[in-house]
Amino acid sequence: MKIDLKELGKRIKLTRKGQDLTQEMLAEKAGVSQHYIYEIEAGRKAMSIHSFASLTTALDVSADYLLFGDGQRIFDVDTPAHHNNQLMEIAAELNPSQRDHVLEILEVMVPYIKN
Template identity: 40%
Template sequence: MYFDSYAAGKRIQYLRKVNGMTQEELAIKLNISDRHLRRIERGEEAPSIDLFAELKETFRTTLDYLIVGHSPSEEEELLRKKICTKLHRIARSLDAVADDL
């Protein structure tokens, strides 16, 4: 397994388009120039680690997917959903307790 800047750029471009964002909108959100983003999407430049982390948060994906194209398995996704559901229940319970105070 190796890093392919072209493939990573295409994944970033795909996520941007799926989320209905223009290059300019994403560049502003990431605090980079749209020229830099275009070069990343074409695979001419690779994002920094900090930028990968920002992209991960922006698109709510994993670094594995952004960097090497590994998508979570069904089991991993199911586990993530279970954890999220439990966290939402805990948050609602804490909100109820806070309201009672």
């Protein structure tokens, strides 16, 4: 399946404007340059999966919506994707050894929480 970069760019632009964000503000939230946002919105630039994930997080929008125009446009606060983002943010602040310890703790805790 081929992604239509022009349509993807339009949806990013519409979502950004709907949230009263400038390209510069979105770029800062996503950790990319303002020119990169400009190129993406114009449909001239493809994104890495990392950049795409950063944009979906910065815009708080589903990947399905940006890619295909369907799916849930704005995430509910209680979606699994939101929780995944929170977990990733916490893990990013830890060194590899600390992440291993957290994983060990979760592996022990999850079976008890499920019951």
